[in-house]
Amino acid sequence: MSADGVEVFSIIMAVLGGAVRVGTPFLFVSLGELLTEKSGRINLGLEGNLIMGAMAGYAVSYMSGSPWLGVLAAGGTGVVLGLIHALLCQQERVNDIAVGIALMIFGTGLAFFLGKSFIQPQAPRLPAIELGTWSDSPVVRSALEINVLFIIGLLLAPAMAWFFKYSRWGLMVRTVGESKDAALSMGLNVNRIRLYSTVAGGFLAGVGGSFLSLYYPGSWNEGLSSGQGLMAVALVIFARWNPMYCLYASLLFGGAAALGPALQSVGVTSGYYLFNAAPYVLTLGIMIVSSSSYKKLIGLPEELSNFSK
Amino acid sequence: MKKIMPSMLITIGALCISLWLFGMFVSAAGANAFEVFHTIYRAAFGSWFSWQNTLVRSAPLMLTALCTAIPARMGLIVIGGEGAMVAGGMAAAIVGVMLHGWSPFIVISGMLLMAAIVGGLWIGAVGALKFYRGVNETISSLLLNYIAIAIMSFLVIGVLRDPTTLNKPSTEHIGEANMIGAIGDSSIHWGLGIGLIVCLVLWFVMRRTTFGFGVDVAGGNMRAAQISGLPVGKMLLIVCFIGGAAAGIAGMIEVAAVHGRANVSLNAGYGYAGILVAFLARHNPAAIIPVAILLGGIQASSGLLQRSHDLPDATALVLQGIIFVIILASESLYGRPILAWFRSARTYKTISSESKV
Numbered sequence: 001m002s003a004d005g006v007e008v009f010s011i012i013m014a015v016l017g018g019a020v021r022v023g024t025p026f027l028f029v030s031l032g033e034l035l036t037e038k039s040g041r042i043n044l045g046l047e048g049n050l051i052m053g054a055m056a057g058y059a060v061s062y063m064s065g066s067p068w069l070g071v072l073a074a075g076g077t078g079v080v081l082g083l084i085h086a087l088l089c090q091q092e093r094v095n096d097i098a099v100g101i102a103l104m105i106f107g108t109g110l111a112f113f114l115g116k117s118f119i120q121p122q123a124p125r126l127p128a129i130e131l132g133t134w135s136d137s138p139v140v141r142s143a144l145e146i147n148v149l150f151i152i153g154l155l156l157a158p159a160m161a162w163f164f165k166y167s168r169w170g171l172m173v174r175t176v177g178e179s180k181d182a183a184l185s186m187g188l189n190v191n192r193i194r195l196y197s198t199v200a201g202g203f204l205a206g207v208g209g210s211f212l213s214l215y216y217p218g219s220w221n222e223g224l225s226s227g228q229g230l231m232a233v234a235l236v237i238f239a240r241w242n243p244m245y246c247l248y249a250s251l252l253f254g255g256a257a258a259l260g261p262a263l264q265s266v267g268v269t270s271g272y273y274l275f276n277a278a279p280y281v282l283t284l285g286i287m288i289v290s291s292s293s294y295k296k297l298i299g300l301p302e303e304l305s306n307f308s309k
Numbered sequence: 310m311k312k313i314m315p316s317m318l319i320t321i322g323a324l325c326i327s328l329w330l331f332g333m334f335v336s337a338a339g340a341n342a343f344e345v346f347h348t349i350y351r352a353a354f355g356s357w358f359s360w361q362n363t364l365v366r367s368a369p370l371m372l373t374a375l376c377t378a379i380p381a382r383m384g385l386i387v388i389g390g391e392g393a394m395v396a397g398g399m400a401a402a403i404v405g406v407m408l409h410g411w412s413p414f415i416v417i418s419g420m421l422l423m424a425a426i427v428g429g430l431w432i433g434a435v436g437a438l439k440f441y442r443g444v445n446e447t448i449s450s451l452l453l454n455y456i457a458i459a460i461m462s463f464l465v466i467g468v469l470r471d472p473t474t475l476n477k478p479s480t481e482h483i484g485e486a487n488m489i490g491a492i493g494d495s496s497i498h499w500g501l502g503i504g505l506i507v508c509l510v511l512w513f514v515m516r517r518t519t520f521g522f523g524v525d526v527a528g529g530n531m532r533a534a535q536i537s538g539l540p541v542g543k544m545l546l547i548v549c550f551i552g553g554a555a556a557g558i559a560g561m562i563e564v565a566a567v568h569g570r571a572n573v574s575l576n577a578g579y580g581y582a583g584i585l586v587a588f589l590a591r592h593n594p595a596a597i598i599p600v601a602i603l604l605g606g607i608q609a610s611s612g613l614l615q616r617s618h619d620l621p622d623a624t625a626l627v628l629q630g631i632i633f634v635i636i637l638a639s640e641s642l643y644g645r646p647i648l649a650w651f652r653s654a655r656t657y658k659t660i661s662s663e664s665k666v
Contacts, residue, residue, distance in 0.1 A: 088634070088637060092641045093640050094641050095386070095637070095640075098588060098637050099634070101388065101585075101633070102585075103630075103634065105581070105626065105633055106627070106633065108630070109623050109625075109628075109630045110623075110630065112622075112623030112626060113620075113621045113627050222623075227455065233448060233451070234448055234451070272463075272466075273459045273466065274463050276462075277460070280455040281452075281456060284449060284453070284456070287438075287442075287444045288442055291444050291445075
């Protein structure tokens with residue numbers, strides 16, 4: 001292989017590995033956001049859940065010695081933040097988007113406050129499964145180190161698709177999301193179902209956060225999240241409210257985010273920051289092309305329709 | 310007054326509850342709540358020195374708050390203040406460097422104008438996408454924040470980089486002569502004056518002109534406004550442009566009064582804090598002034614809190630988060646019977662007898 005060929009190969013491997021590593025938190029947060037939005041609410045505060053989850057996961061893993069307890073604790077903080085969001089939003093005149101922004105500030109502040117003492121120590125990390133032992137190339141090996149959380153996410157996406165399509169509960173969530181009136185006339189408790197969906201979504205976002213601090217990048221500091229939680233909202237639009245598309249979109253966004261550093265490592269520095277913006281430009285483009293003032297976005301839950309009116 | 314009283318009471322009540330919750334929080338963290346409050350007061354408003362610090366921080370907050378508040382009067386939730394501020398600051402720095410050698414008056418006016426135009430177009434695009442394509446304004450403005458930051462990073466690292474700035478890639482300096490000076494002997498720069506004027510002018514426009522009234526009507530009921538013949542689309546573009554222009558000016562002030570160059574310091578979170586200011590002020594441009602000063606004070610106190618109580622510097626962020634959550638929760642109180650208590654007994658009776666009919 002020529003020198004150029006080696007470089008191209010290493011970039012491709014870095015992007016593929018990055019798609020999995022960087023994409024996993026995207027996957028969890030976007031599945032959480034998807035679940036919330038299917039029930040007819042937007043939670044813009046998942047960035048707070050993510051950072052809070054990263055902090056709590058790291059702290060609990062450090063104190064207990066078990067990273068899996070950390071993952072649970074991260075989910076737990078997500079549950080609490082989701083609960084606050086749901087309870088506030090079911091009050092009259094309270095806007096779900098504004099509450100999301102408020103909880104993002106609150107969650108971030110709380111995580112920085114409580115996490116101050118955990119910046120130094122090294123907590124046990126989540127284990128990885130080495131699928132690349134057959135190869136001699138370190139590039140291939142590092143790309144094929146797959147974390148268990150990614151595999152869980154990989155199974156979760158089709159499970160959620162099945163849940164929405166075939167299960168009674170999934171149908172209830174969809175009904176509440178499509179038409180509040182229809183749900184009410186069927187005797188469904190709209191607020192309760194939205195509460196469960198938001199809380200479960202918050203749990204998933206918290207777990208996504210623990211991946212950041214316990215696996216990749218793998219330590220807790222205040223610059224850990226670069227807006228993955230906020231991006232989840234855009235990602236769900238990009239994925240057209242379909243869990244399987246969420247999986248593909250997360251991998252795509254992860255790969256796009258890994259492309260910049262990979263190019264930089266082989267000496268391409270100009271344009272590096274423009275590659276960082278690629279996912280955002282892509283999402284904006286999709287929104288512009290696919291929405292119009294006359295028809296709603298494909299897949300958009302009807303109760304979210306203030307979303308595009 | 311009847312309309313102002315309850316909304317002020319609710320806001321002040323919500324602030325008290327937030328402070329109480331925050332007090333509980335710092336007590337749980339092992340600090341004396343009353344001493345913490347005293348420290349915040351001292352660091353924010355306790356002396357002329359701290360007042361200057363607070364006011365300098367409040368100037369960009371006033372302007373970025375307008376970016377959320379003005380479109381919000383029409384029912385839009387725009388969170389793109391950060392991006393418009395970065396875009397405006399970048400534009401100001403480019404103009405400042407390009408006009409090098411001209412008289413400072415021309416350079417400063419040029420920077421101000423260009424920042425307002427670029428910031429205005431930045432959020433104006435959000436309004437246009439909303440009106441012509443039905444793209445949700447919250448998401449598009451959020452995405453534009455990231456795009457603005459990426460474009461700025463690209464420009465200051467590449468084409469526009471001053472080679473002498475090693476650690477923090479920046480544009481060239483706009484020149485000391487072209488910087489916005491301080492007011493008198495203080496360390497407060499004239500950016501505060503710009504912020505105050507813009508807030509007051511926009512208060513007049515939104516509350517005392519036909520245009521402002523039309524915007525409020527459309528904010529109350531878009532469909533009714535459309536049917537009664539108001540040019541809803543044009544108004545939507547204008548409110549977004551005004552909001553973006555205000556945030557753009559905030560970026561220009563940061564460049565021309567503080568840093569002298571455009572670099573990543575522009576992306577310091579003023580845009581996101583401005584969202585909180587706008588909601589606290591209930592999207593009233595005049596109310597933004599005291600709220601921005603209050604929030605500027607809270608932000609200014611984080612350093613002293615860390616030094617004298619050994620609390621993390623994120624303490625101020627926790628307080629902001631608590632206030633924001635409680636203020637939003639208090640929205641649900643508007644129009645509830647408890648408030649009728651504050652109105653005169655007669656009005657209450659007529660209201661309740663009407664509602665029975």
